[in-house]
Amino acid sequence: MLQSKLFYKTKKLAPKEATAISHKLLYRGDFIDQLGSGIYSFLPLGWMVHQNISNIIRQEMSALGGQEVFLPAMHPRSVWQKSDRWDKMKPPLFKLKDSHKKDFALGSTHEEVISQLASSRVASYKDLPFALFQIQSKFRNEIRYTGGLLRTREFIMKDLYSFHADQADFEKYYEKVAKAYFKIFKRCGLKVLRVKASGEGFTNDFTDEFQAITPIGEDSIIYCEKCGFAKNKEIFEYNDGDKCPECKSLLKKERGIEVGNIFPLGDKYSKSFDLKFKDELGKEKFVIMASYGIGVGRLISTIVEVHNDDKGIIWPKEVAPFLVHIVPVEINDNKVEKTAKKLYDNGQEKIKRVIYDDRRNVSTGEKFAESDLLGIPFKIIISKKTLEKDSVEIEQRDGKKSQLIKIKDAMNFNFYV
């Protein structure tokens, strides 16, 4: 991408109401634009990050045998009445009427829709197990919405639903998804804790939350670094100095952002939607279900909360809108510009996610500051001085030392090490 063509305007100041660092930086880098309270547009840079994350999720869901679907946002009242959640959801459902005065809700989750869909397609144990997922917009009628993308009223979520003949099969799959979640968050540059929490109306069982530890988090997590014990404070009474019931080490309490959750649903929705199958002996049984969510926007914010410095964002490599930023220091020098252009053409082929700062009327200081704010993992800096050595400088955003490298080797550099 030529930087002169990119649709973005960085800002010196964050909005007054912004307190979260991720909100400030995503705004200042022009990744997002606020349309209303808790409602955001993704601009080209933000959407690139969003799509990179969606693709990571898609890969890991497919590796789990998940098949992608796309379910509607508008749900007839009837499906939410079947599960008895029309009036009980928290936060409440957004509701509306059509021209015929019929009631609809905007989906805040899709257990209802997918259970109904599955019920006409499952007949025998041979139809099980299976797992369906989507990456799709959800709507939650929150009263408070703060922190930029951390808590919004409209957001894109990956939701996976799995369907099993029995508890054992469900438990096996549940653990597989948990592993895939750790993998996804790792690829997104996050260390997370798997934390037991309450079911929040989705289930009566405890659920698993994946919590990224950061001071801005809304949840309090009690955990043990030694044995992996971790519970949300809402289900665990804790006083300073308490020891872990499992290994007797000292417990820690930190704030966390919930970046993912997995819910055992048992037969709650199967019963509401008559989702039954015949087992090997011809006996009718209810399907055992689970659901597994990741909010992509909140994940983006969390990554920024964890990966930033006073200059701006430091995107993990797989997530970054561009991996490499080509910055010619003296663009008006013929040889500098020619080399930069050549590297850009070459980089587009080999690395794809390359942006070339081709702007003539912007100072070098400003160019570097913008690159740092946008958080691009690598700069390739080309100047008269580097060219004297037939080289360019490769500088890493996360503060590791920069290095001179021969021009001909620049695009063969292993950016992923």
Next chain:
Amino acid sequence: MLQSKLFYKTKKLAPKEATAISHKLLYRGDFIDQLGSGIYSFLPLGWMVHQNISNIIRQEMSALGGQEVFLPAMHPRSVWQKSDRWDKMKPPLFKLKDSHKKDFALGSTHEEVISQLASSRVASYKDLPFALFQIQSKFRNEIRYTGGLLRTREFIMKDLYSFHADQADFEKYYEKVAKAYFKIFKRCGLKVLRVKASGEGFTNDFTDEFQAITPIGEDSIIYCEKCGFAKNKEIFEYNDGDKCPECKSLLKKERGIEVGNIFPLGDKYSKSFDLKFKDELGKEKFVIMASYGIGVGRLISTIVEVHNDDKGIIWPKEVAPFLVHIVPVEINDNKVEKTAKKLYDNGQEKIKRVIYDDRRNVSTGEKFAESDLLGIPFKIIISKKTLEKDSVEIEQRDGKKSQLIKIKDAMNFNFYV
């Protein structure tokens, strides 16, 4: 993909209310599931087709310099009041209130949101031109919704918006988009006419519709095969036997489905949202805009309307959920199964979009009938008889002759010729 794992159930019968052939076939092949009137879920097969088309569109939009964004579905009342369309949209907007009793609309289009967004990012002629697009859900409060995906109340649309300093630049880009549209529809297997039509409240100018000629279309198109003259009947008075005003050939009248449209918007939205720039002389001017839509679901239906026979769908190659269907005739024969499996492994690497019918308890007749209903362009048939000749049979869905080909050459076959 292993067919035994694919989430789908084909149906012998279409729903009673279905009249459009595309509705019947997409339902029978389990590409879609109806959640409510005019509201559909995309099941795995349908979503594969949807994503293939989205990717074609994405490629062609990027080739036009379009940058992808993602705008919210929920719009505050204020943006629709600025353009004076809050009460005037046809079909009407879906409206709802949040917990604070504030009014929102579900976007049926995004001129308002994108104009507001652009207005704080455009200052100078140097910021122009640019083009933004998204592939995102729209909501239209239609009173009638029929024909499966042909006319729905929630649907995914590609909408591109372009922004220009003057009329000449706009016109140049407008023609480039028209060319890209022809390319998109060609890749989707459709011949379309570019037809002049009325602005439908988007603009006072005439607009361009891209119409696929098929008897089920809602529009009447008057056109000349010789000179390219084509108008929607709504703006052209016509009687049988009339001649083309431009070349004096006999005009034809046919029914068409509008699969795409392009609207010159002039400065209508720029004025509403104060979207101005300073030209080279420092003079303030309003930005000239245009918008360009393609409804992906309607495009899917139209493709099926045009490409089907009495056995089912005949997907164009780029659009098909799978390009190749591996069907072993005698799967219980060890050598047949081994060959099929090997071809499948090989095909996954080389062709990617391959499905292998690994089901043991389904008759060959049923397997072939299903493959035809689902519309997969190529079958690779493996039987004891073909193996005697060290070969497999490659059969094309669109009725072209089948051919024997050596096993070792099967996956090097040029499926795209």
